[in-house]
Amino acid sequence: MAELSIDQSFLERLERLTLHWQKSFPGLVGGHNASRYSGSGQEFLDHRQFHQGDDLRAVNWRVYMRLERLILKLFQVEPRVPVRILFDVSDSMTTGEPSKFDYARKLAGAMTYVGLVRLESVLLQPFSDQLLDPLQCGGGRHRFRPCIDFLEGIKSAGKTDFMGCVKRFIAEYPQRGLVIVISDFLDDQGCEKPLQYLADFGHEVFLVHLWADEDRVPPYKGEIEIEDAETGEVQKLNFDAEAQEAYTANFDAYARGVREVAQRKGGKYAGVTTSTPVEQAVFGPLLGGGR
Amino acid sequence: MFFLNLGLGEFLAIWGAVSGAVLALYLLDRSRRKIRVATMRFWTPSEKPPEAKHRKRIQQPWSMLLQLIAIGLLLAALAQLRLGSPDRMSRDHVLVLDSSAWMGARVGQMTLLDQAKREAILWVRSLPAGDRVMLVRADALPSPTTMFANNRQATEQALLETRVGGSAVNLKATIDFARQMQRQHGSGLGEIVLAGAFRGHANDLPSEKELPANVRLLPVKADTRNVGIRKVTLRRSPADAQLWEVFVAVKNYSAQVEAVPLAVTFGSAPVGSARFTLAPGAEESARIEFRTKAAGYLEARLVTRDGIIEDNAATLELPEQKLVRVMVYTRDPALIRPLLAANRWLTASYALPETYKTDVDAEIVVLDRFNPPVKPTRRSIWIAPPVQGSPIAMLSPAKNVKLTGWRNDHSMAAGLRSLDLKLDETSVFAPSAGVSVVAESEVGAVVVASKDAAYLGFHPGSGAMRLELTAPLLMANTLEWLAPEVMRRREVTGESVGNVQIPLERGTDPGSIRVLGAGDVAVPFSVVDGTLQFYAGERGMARVQIGSKEQVYSLSLPDVAETVWDVPAKVRRGIPRGLTDSIASRDIWQWLAMAGGLLLLVEWLWFGRTRLPAVQQGSTSMVEIFRRFTAPFRKAS
Numbered sequence: 004m005a006e007l008s009i010d011q012s013f014l015e016r017l018e019r020l021t022l023h024w025q026k027s028f029p030g031l032v033g034g035h036n037a038s039r040y041s042g043s044g045q046e047f048l049d050h051r052q053f054h055q056g057d058d059l060r061a062v063n064w065r066v067y068m069r070l071e072r073l074i075l076k077l078f079q080v081e082p083r084v085p086v087r088i089l090f091d092v093s094d095s096m097t098t099g100e101p102s103k104f105d106y107a108r109k110l111a112g113a114m115t116y117v118g119l120v121r122l123e124s125v126l127l128q129p130f131s132d133q134l135l136d137p138l139q140c141g142g143g144r145h146r147f148r149p150c151i152d153f154l155e156g157i158k159s160a161g162k163t164d165f166m167g168c169v170k171r172f173i174a175e176y177p178q179r180g181l182v183i184v185i186s187d188f189l190d191d192q193g194c195e196k197p198l199q200y201l202a203d204f205g206h207e208v209f210l211v212h213l214w215a216d217e218d219r220v221p222p223y224k225g226e227i228e229i230e231d232a233e234t235g236e237v238q239k240l241n242f243d244a245e246a247q248e249a250y251t252a253n254f255d256a257y258a259r260g261v262r263e264v265a266q267r268k269g270g271k272y273a274g275v276t277t278s279t280p281v282e283q284a285v286f287g288p289l290l291g292g293g294r
Numbered sequence: 295m296f297f298l299n300l301g302l303g304e305f306l307a308i309w310g311a312v313s314g315a316v317l318a319l320y321l322l323d324r325s326r327r328k329i330r331v332a333t334m335r336f337w338t339p340s341e342k343p344p345e346a347k348h349r350k351r352i353q354q355p356w357s358m359l360l361q362l363i364a365i366g367l368l369l370a371a372l373a374q375l376r377l378g379s380p381d382r383m384s385r386d387h388v389l390v391l392d393s394s395a396w397m398g399a400r401v402g403q404m405t406l407l408d409q410a411k412r413e414a415i416l417w418v419r420s421l422p423a424g425d426r427v428m429l430v431r432a433d434a435l436p437s438p439t440t441m442f443a444n445n446r447q448a449t450e451q452a453l454l455e456t457r458v459g460g461s462a463v464n465l466k467a468t469i470d471f472a473r474q475m476q477r478q479h480g481s482g483l484g485e486i487v488l489a490g491a492f493r494g495h496a497n498d499l500p501s502e503k504e505l506p507a508n509v510r511l512l513p514v515k516a517d518t519r520n521v522g523i524r525k526v527t528l529r530r531s532p533a534d535a536q537l538w539e540v541f542v543a544v545k546n547y548s549a550q551v552e553a554v555p556l557a558v559t560f561g562s563a564p565v566g567s568a569r570f571t572l573a574p575g576a577e578e579s580a581r582i583e584f585r586t587k588a589a590g591y592l593e594a595r596l597v598t599r600d601g602i603i604e605d606n607a608a609t610l611e612l613p614e615q616k617l618v619r620v621m622v623y624t625r626d627p628a629l630i631r632p633l634l635a636a637n638r639w640l641t642a643s644y645a646l647p648e649t650y651k652t653d654v655d656a657e658i659v660v661l662d663r664f665n666p667p668v669k670p671t672r673r674s675i676w677i678a679p680p681v682q683g684s685p686i687a688m689l690s691p692a693k694n695v696k697l698t699g700w701r702n703d704h705s706m707a708a709g710l711r712s713l714d715l716k717l718d719e720t721s722v723f724a725p726s727a728g729v730s731v732v733a734e735s736e737v738g739a740v741v742v743a744s745k746d747a748a749y750l751g752f753h754p755g756s757g758a759m760r761l762e763l764t765a766p767l768l769m770a771n772t773l774e775w776l777a778p779e780v781m782r783r784r785e786v787t788g789e790s791v792g793n794v795q796i797p798l799e800r801g802t803d804p805g806s807i808r809v810l811g812a813g814d815v816a817v818p819f820s821v822v823d824g825t826l827q828f829y830a831g832e833r834g835m836a837r838v839q840i841g842s843k844e845q846v847y848s849l850s851l852p853d854v855a856e857t858v859w860d861v862p863a864k865v866r867r868g869i870p871r872g873l874t875d876s877i878a879s880r881d882i883w884q885w886l887a888m889a890g891g892l893l894l895l896v897e898w899l900w901f902g903r904t905r906l907p908a909v910q911q912g913s914t915s916m917v918e919i920f921r922r923f924t925a926p927f928r929k930a931s
């Protein structure tokens with residue numbers, strides 16, 4: 004079990020952040036504005052006369068003792084937009100130095116902590132060619148330990164199948180909300196369509212695109228033999244500066260495509276290289292993209 | 295040319311291993327590398343065909359050759375390749391200059407020490423500039439004069455300032471000291487160079503087995519003739535206090551028979567002479583007597599001109615002959631006169647008790663059977679004092695008393711043991727504070743002593759006591775106890791400096807021995823096998839006190855050793871030739887390191903610069919660029 008090192012000072016800095024979304028989701032109050040509707044919240048809102056059929060638990064019995072009138076206490080409704088973090092655990096995430104897999108787990112842990120501090124309901128959902136066992140967490144920062152244990156217990160395996168995973172995700176979680184996807188988005192079948200499908204369904208999508216430096220600029224020259232980390236396919240080729248430039252151009256074009264998919268429906272995109280420290284990434288590209 | 299740190303075989307083996315490793319890494323670098331990637335999506339092969347068809351062939355042999363040569367040069371620098379012969383690398387030598395008394399011997403216009411200095415300076419000048427020299431002056435003790443240094447001027451100056459000492463050389467200790475110095479301070483083991491005659495006492499000369507292999511001798515011409523005084527002893531005759539006996543021992547150090555006259559003078563006046571005819575190596579002594587009471591200087595001189603002048607004469611200081619004056623107040627001087635006349639260290643005067651004076655001009659006052667009205671101011675002997683008017687407490691006199699014991703811890707009773715004495719008549723003293731009992735009888739103490747007076751209850755010269763040996767011994771002990779300084783027996787000896795050995799009488803208590811040097815400073819000594827030994831490094835006086843006996847040593851004679859060192863055949867001799875002409879070995883590792891670095895620079899400028907990878911969009915780390923730039927097995931293609 005690989006240990007996730009998130010130090011206390013980083014967590015203290017994370018407490019100043021919130022997870023923001025822009026959309027209004029059906030059935031829920033949108034954004035982070037306080038609702039004027041009464042409901043099952045915890046913040047006191049107002050009093051009103053009791054009507055038949057009201058919940059007797061909401062009656063203010065102290066007032067009844069004094070006035071012999073049934074008065075109800077009304078509470079402010081709190082937005083309960085579900086936050087779901089999908090992070091890629093396929094074999095392609097294990098390449099590069101430092102490993103994208105470890106980086107993704109740390110990033111997911113940091114975002115979960117931010118959500119927990121703001122009393123959000125956060126779902127940690129690992130995936131590769133299928134959705135793996137998730138962890139639903141909420142209730143404050145003191146519930147963060149199980150999240151860490153969960154993240155440390157995850158192992159990388161399998162190919163990436165975005166389409167299958169998105170279909171299954173939509174089927175399992177019909178309630179719309181904020182969906183954060185942490186991945187290298189390297190799916191041989193392409194990831195644009197499934198991501199578009201996810202956004203079209205009504206989720207607000209935040210794509211965190213991870214890559215190692217050698218994923219973008221391979222530092223190799225001459226005759227090399229490359230092996231696909233997910234499929235095991237081997238290819239021999241001659242790689243020179245021109246081929247390297249072409250490679251980087253292809254990669255950048257692909258990253259732009261992923262960004263467009265995210266932004267097309269009001270989502271967000273952040274590209275992060277694993278050579279950037281996680282703390283720096285959170286308060287850099289992620290903070291800029293997440294606002 | 296030689297390696298300081300490695301052998302040639304070791305160097306070649308390491309160079310071969312490193313070169314093989316570099317070649318293997320080069321070929322490994324040439325081989326196709328396997329890389330695990332996240333996706334094959336973005337990879338496109340180069341449109342150019344691959345250049346290297348034969349990966350196991352070196353594409354740029356000059357690049358590889360330059361790298362291998364550079365590695366060889368750097369390795370040679372690490373192994374400290376040196377120019378010259380290994381024998382000529384910088385070494386540390388110990389130069390031992392014999393400064394013993396024998397080196398003062400003259401041969402023509404020069405002393406042996408002058409010859410040794412000349413040889414030593416020539417040897418020092420013959421050394422390569424890098425060699426370091428420590429100068430040690432050797433006589434009875436080795437004395438380091440300079441530390442290991444290659445300052446030739448300072449070494450030569452120290453050589454020239456060396457003077458002849460008074461003792462014989464202890465070559466064994468000197469060589470041990472030189473070896474120890476080389477082990478402790480020396481980096482490269484050099485030679486132990488002995489400059490001098492090295493004539494010493496037989497026990498102080500090393501045998502062939504005790505000599506290290508790196509000894510070199512710079513000999514001097516030592517066939518000089520010399521006859522010298524070995525020892526002069528001066529003592530008073532036991533029979534006559536004013537008669538001095540002089541014993542002079544003379545030794546012939548030459549290889550031929552020598553005839554030398556000896557003249558003895560006291561206060562410049564001749565008091566005796568002798569003539570010696572000495573075979574080679576022979577030692578003889580002469581006895582001369584003369585009479586004097588006065589103090590003065592006695593000189594014994596050999597009338598000859600030989601190699602060493604210092605041992606031709608010895609001067610001793612005679613102390614003044616002081617006699618103890620004893621004033622005896624008695625009505626019957628005939629009884630006590632034989633007892634005092636037996637002691638030659640005193641002069642006795644006799645007077646009647648009526649003429650008693652308290653401040654009489656004498657060191658000791660004897661009061662025979664009367665008590666004066668006032669105690670004498672001098673030290674006194676009271677013989678059978680009457681009870682009335684006695685200065686100490688007394689009991690009634692007794693007759694026919696048997697002596698029962700002597701208190702031998704008191705000096706007055708030293709050596710007295712006779713117990714069968716019968717005293718016809720005696721006074722008996724009562725014990726009191728400040729009074730020590732010396733002899734006891736059946737009725738009490740009969741001989742006692744206070745601070746400055748002795749009380750005898752009986753007359754040692756009357757009755758049955760006059761026939762006993764105890765009587766003069768008791769009187770002599772009493773006089774010696776009252777005037778120890780004057781009564782001390784003295785001998786004056788002229789000796790050579792160095793280790794002084796004095797045979798002790800059997801049963802001598804080591805606690806009673808004191809050895810005093812100049813200014814009465816205590817000199818450390820040891821008693822080994824009945825012989826007192828102490829060391830005097832410089833000329834001067836030493837006094838040895840053993841009980842009541844004092845021996846004065848005038849250590850003015852040089853300690854001329856009698857044994858010529860038989861130099862073993864394995865010892866190298868003379869100044870080695872051609873040292874200054876030969877090139878001393880010197881370090882060239884700096885040049886090798888620079889040449890290696892230069893070759894690597896040339897190789898990089900020629901082949902490597904074009905292979906420096908470009909920094910691409912900030913995504914390639916500088917560490918990676920540096921790693922590839924400095925990799926010793928860069929691809930030559």
